[in-house]
Amino acid sequence: MSADGAESIVGRQIGSHRILSLLGAGGMGEVYRAKDTILGREVAIKVLPQAFVHDEERMARFRQEAQLLASLSHPNIAAIHDLKESGGLHLLVMELVPGVTLAERLFAGPVSINEALRISVQIAEALGAAHQKGIIHRDIKPANVKVTPEGRVKVLDFGLAKAYALEGAGVNLTELPTISAELTNEGRILGTPPYMSPEQVRGKPLDKRTDIWAFGCVLYELLSRRQAFEGETLNDTIAAVIEREPDWNALPTSTPAKIRDLLHKCLRKDINRRLHDIADARIEIEEALIAPATVEHPAGDETATRKHWQRPLLWSLASAVMAVAAVLAFRLLMPTSSPTEPALTRFAMELAADQQLAGVNVPALDISPDGKQVAYVASRGGGSQLYLRALDSVAKPIPGTEGAYGPFFSPDGQWVGFFAAGKLKKVAVNGGAPLAVADVPQACGASWPSSDTIVFTPFQFQGVMKVSAAGGTPQALTNLDITNGEI
Numbered sequence: 001m002s003a004d005g006a007e008s009i010v011g012r013q014i015g016s017h018r019i020l021s022l023l024g025a026g027g028m029g030e031v032y033r034a035k036d037t038i039l040g041r042e043v044a045i046k047v048l049p050q051a052f053v054h055d056e057e058r059m060a061r062f063r064q065e066a067q068l069l070a071s072l073s074h075p076n077i078a079a080i081h082d083l084k085e086s087g088g089l090h091l092l093v094m095e096l097v098p099g100v101t102l103a104e105r106l107f108a109g110p111v112s113i114n115e116a117l118r119i120s121v122q123i124a125e126a127l128g129a130a131h132q133k134g135i136i137h138r139d140i141k142p143a144n145v146k147v148t149p150e151g152r153v154k155v156l157d158f159g160l161a162k163a164y165a166l167e168g169a170g171v172n173l174t175e176l177p178t179i180s181a182e183l184t185n186e187g188r189i190l191g192t193p194p195y196m197s198p199e200q201v202r203g204k205p206l207d208k209r210t211d212i213w214a215f216g217c218v219l220y221e222l223l224s225r226r227q228a229f230e231g232e233t234l235n236d237t238i239a240a241v242i243e244r245e246p247d248w249n250a251l252p253t254s255t256p257a258k259i260r261d262l263l264h265k266c267l268r269k270d271i272n273r274r275l276h277d278i279a280d281a282r283i284e285i286e287e288a289l290i291a292p293a294t295v296e297h298p299a300g301d302e303t304a305t306r307k308h309w310q311r312p313l314l315w316s317l318a319s320a321v322m323a324v325a326a327v328l329a330f331r332l333l334m335p336t337s338s339p340t341e342p343a344l345t346r347f348a349m350e351l352a353a354d355q356q357l358a359g360v361n362v363p364a365l366d367i368s369p370d371g372k373q374v375a376y377v378a379s380r381g382g383g384s385q386l387y388l389r390a391l392d393s394v395a396k397p398i399p400g401t402e403g404a405y406g407p408f409f410s411p412d413g414q415w416v417g418f419f420a421a422g423k424l425k426k427v428a429v430n431g432g433a434p435l436a437v438a439d440v441p442q443a444c445g446a447s448w449p450s451s452d453t454i455v456f457t458p459f460q461f462q463g464v465m466k467v468s469a470a471g472g473t474p475q476a477l478t479n480l481d482i483t484n485g486e487i
Contacts, residue, residue, distance in 0.1 A: 009047065013037075014086045017045060017093070033096060042422075043081060046092040053090045066092065068135065069158055076126035078146075078154045097154045098422065098442055102142035102218065106225060113252060116222035117259070117285050119145075122153035123215060124282035130158060131208045131278060138206065140214035141195045142221065149419060149442050150358045150377060150384045150405035193237045194227045198269045201238050209274050215281065216266025223259075224250040228267065242269070256288040349389065351378055358384040362406040362444050368413040373429065375407040375416045386418055388429060398427055400434045410448045410469070417454060419443050424456065424467065438467045438474050 009019050009032065017034040023044065024031045034045045053059055063083060070080040082093040102119070105111065111119075123145060130137065137144075137158055146154045191200055197213035200206060220228040228246040231237040246267060251260065262284045265275040275281060351357070357364040358379040365376035374389045386401035404418040410426070417426045420434075422441045427434040437454065446456035448469065455466050455477065463478035 009089070014045075014089070014091065015084065017043065017091075019045070029092075034093075042096045044094045044096040046094065048090040048092065059090070068133075072130060072133065072135065072158065074126060074129040076122045076153050076155060077129065077158055078156045095154075097146045097148065097156065099146045099148040099152075099154075100442075102145045102147065102222070105147060106142060106221065110225060111222050113223065113254060113256075113259075114289070116219065117289050118151070119147060119153055119222060120215070120219045121282055121285045121289070123155060123218065124278050124285065126153070126155040126158075127208075127211050127215060127278045128282060131211070136206060136208055137211050137214070138200075139191045139195070140211055140218060141192045142218060143192075145218070148405075149362055149444070150379070150403070151362070151364075152358070152379070152384075193234050193241070194229050196241060197271070198242055199271055201241055208278065209271050209276065212266050212275050212278055212281065215278065216263055216275075219259075220246055220251070220263055220267070223252060223255055226250055256291065258284050258288045258291070349374065349395075355379065358405065362419075363408070364405075366408045366416075368409045369411060370413055373409075373413065375409065375418075377404050377407055377418070386416065386427070388416065398434075401425075401427060406443060406445055408446050408448055411451055415448075415469075417446055417448055419446070424454065426469070435471075437469065437471050440474065 008022065010021060012019050014034075016036055016038045018037055020033045020035055020042075022030060023033050029046045029048045032045045032047065034043050035041075036043055048062075066080060066083045070083075073079070078097050079095040080092065081095065082091075084091050084093065100108075123140070127137065127140070135158065137155065139157065140155070144156045146156060148154065191214075193201065195214040195217045197206075197210040200210050200213075217228045224247075226247075229237060229240040229244070231240050246263075248260070248263075251263075262275070262281055266281065268274040355378040358377045364378075365374055367374055372391055374391075374395075376387050376389070376395075377384050378387055383402055384404060386398045386404040386407055387395045388398055389395035398416070401418060401420060404420045404425075407416055407418045409416055413429070415426045415428055417424065417437070418434075419425070419440060419442075422439060424437040424440040424443070424446070425434045426437055440456065440458070443456050443458055446454055448454050452469050453466055454469050455464060456474075457464050463476055465474040466477050467474040
């Protein structure tokens, strides 16, 4: 049975789509994984609730908004493919985005400042593209942002909050005696209270600056691992949005001054003094990413400043030395057929101007066991691909590896393993089509410790798995006890 008591549609063929599984359900409908049997791709299908589709005015507004959203074409925005009706069901066909939401990523553990900024700059790119077309999201929050295994950020449900809403749903939450979750499910609240701007909770007309506020809330949460505005009840949360400042001391001490200043600009309660354009936020973050790390201290405390920056520098140097030593030890302790001392090779590897290494939560490259080849994943024009480079030649793309992430070499260096399209695959370095090894919807890395076994870790909340390098069904090597905090 579905969330509203109707019969589940899993297993049904609806037009060209075969419904595979239920992905989630909420007040705004159920979302299913489906297979487009004509185009051969998997998609997400949202089935709109019956109470919604029976309201002709809301449905007309939804169709109009969906058509506008379908015109958005941007690598950081989850695409809308179609809006259709079949057998009494109203379906929204959307891009199926692999990976985890920012909410899941935050639950899994701390996010580094660099990772937080790289995620945020992509959110800003998505918002900028939408704002140029006059589209406001209205519900930016960690649960509406996904990070694919190769590090691509996708913003979900763009602008649909407005389309779902009841007519005149601009409720002034400050005037309600109590606020319940039912109000959100019924479409009376446009947004999620901890991320709503002051003008949004007051039911006032909105413009792109309400997205900038929510963007600031998400960036603050990525850095501090706590919500900028929180309370024990929804009423307490609304009060925090209206009356209180975030706890600025919760930000890491190494947060760049540019980013601290940006957060203050994004989270100004006076909309006329708030940052006006998300493109300015994107520029600030890009500059912070390329600037050397600095930490602000009170003027005159020169000794304290010097000690403060020396400590992380020493730790960084120590970590780098330990990492190099570990690699050298591993290579030197490996059995070899020749007593010849390994030669030390230095080389520089530069990517093309329109390329960048692809991978936020997964490795982007690997070095062959003999140290003579590098396999890496680079993104270009919104897509990623696996490249192979020998130290004495130029990098070459490997055909058939589009969408790859997490490369790793076989023990003999003759194969490169990787993940793509929900599968663990391998491809011979000497050429040939990639071969599927196993179904692995998402993963965060793998190793090939022996000629016949590949070991990998699923993306989240699972233990280590192993599978035959020749292909087969993965088996568990370890299991996590999430109830005891194991992640």
